[in-house]
Amino acid sequence: MSGKERWGDLNVRLISAGVMIALxxxxxxxxxxxxxxxxxxxxGAMVWELSRMLGGRAWAPGMGVIAALALALAWALPVWLAVPGLIAVACFGAWQISERRVLFGAYAAAILLACHTTILLRIDAGTAWLLWVVCVVVATDVAGYMAGRALGGPKFWPAISPKKTWSGTxxxxxxxxxxxxxxxxxxxxxxxxxVLSxxxxxxxxxxxxxESWIKRRVGVKDSSNLIPGHGGVLDRFDAMLGATLLTGGLWLFGLVPGIS
Incomplete structure (x- = not known):
């Protein structure tokens, strides 16, 4: 791969990333x-993208709206009611599509629970703790992108994510x-x-x-084209979902030092 091919999308990615970071x-x-x-x-945008990818295009806008409204309602509920409620919404969405229902339900639940955890981290744990999670994800992504493009080397999992290398990982x-x-x-x-980081x-x-596996399975390159240089919202925030879900689980069991 030539230098131009390696870094050809960097300017667009940087501009989009700069706007997202500032916002x-x-x-x-x-x-x-x-x-x-x-x-x-x-x-809502992520659930909309997921619905489109997994065969629910006609229902995708409605499911995106329902997901956003469900999160708003969950904020008014105690956690022991909010969590099963959000999972129920994901299951309802899975029922609306004709195939890949289990996959949709699992990923939609992950989106909703991660987003709810994000709000709880900001409000209950404090800005610094949410910033920690964000910085871990951003640092991982930036270091992985730069090292992978500069060093190359063996692929991490070429069948699923052909651009990822062991050096970047x-x-x-x-x-x-x-x-x-x-x-x-x-x-x-x-x-x-x-260690937790x-x-x-x-x-x-x-x-x-x-998310890369889902895109491979359904034969799409990006979840959408909403973010120039990055693809869709899921393409940009898929890593944040995983990190936030783990943080929420560790927090729930008192395993994050410093968060009560």
Whole structure:
């Protein structure tokens, strides 16, 4: 692969990423209704993309709206009611399509639960903890992209994600560990956060691979074309889903040092 082919999409990706980062920082700082509305909208967009990919094109817009409204309702409920309610919405969506129902239900549930966890992290745990998760995912993605393009080498899983390399994967783990050390010092969480950051990095990569597998299975390159240089919303936030779900599970069982 020539240098031009390796870096040909970098400018578009950087511009789109810059806009998303700036908007994300503003929303994260504002919190409150603006932040929640943005997360609900993102969830709706991701469920819409998932519906389109898995054969529910006619129902996709409606399912996206239902997903966003379900998250809004979940915010008013205690967690023990919100979680099964969101899973029920995912199952309802699966019932609306004619094939790949289990796959749709599982991934839609992952989207809804991850988005709900994102809001809980911002509101209940604090901005710094959500920023930690975001930084781990971003560092993993950036380090993986740069190392993979610059170093190349053996592919990580060519049948599912042909662009991912072992060099990029390992670089992502190292970058996540560095983020964990920095936030461990800042949040007073100690060295344990470095280990958790690497685990979050792996979970994020798993989320990325899961979405790549779905796209391979249905024969599409991107989940949509909403974000120039990045494809769809799912293409950009699939890793965040995996990392956030793991964070929520660890938080639920009191395994994140520093979060009560």
């Amino acid at each position: 994300g920082i503003v929303l994260l700082w504002l919190g409150g209704a603006a932040f929640m509305l943005a997360i609900w909208a993102l969830a 390992i670089a992502g783990w190292l970058a996540a560990g560095i983020v964990g050390i920095a936030f461990g010092i800042f949040l007073g969480a100690g060295a344990g956060l470095m 690497v685990l979050l990095s792996i979970a994020g990569q798993a989320g990325d691979i899961w």
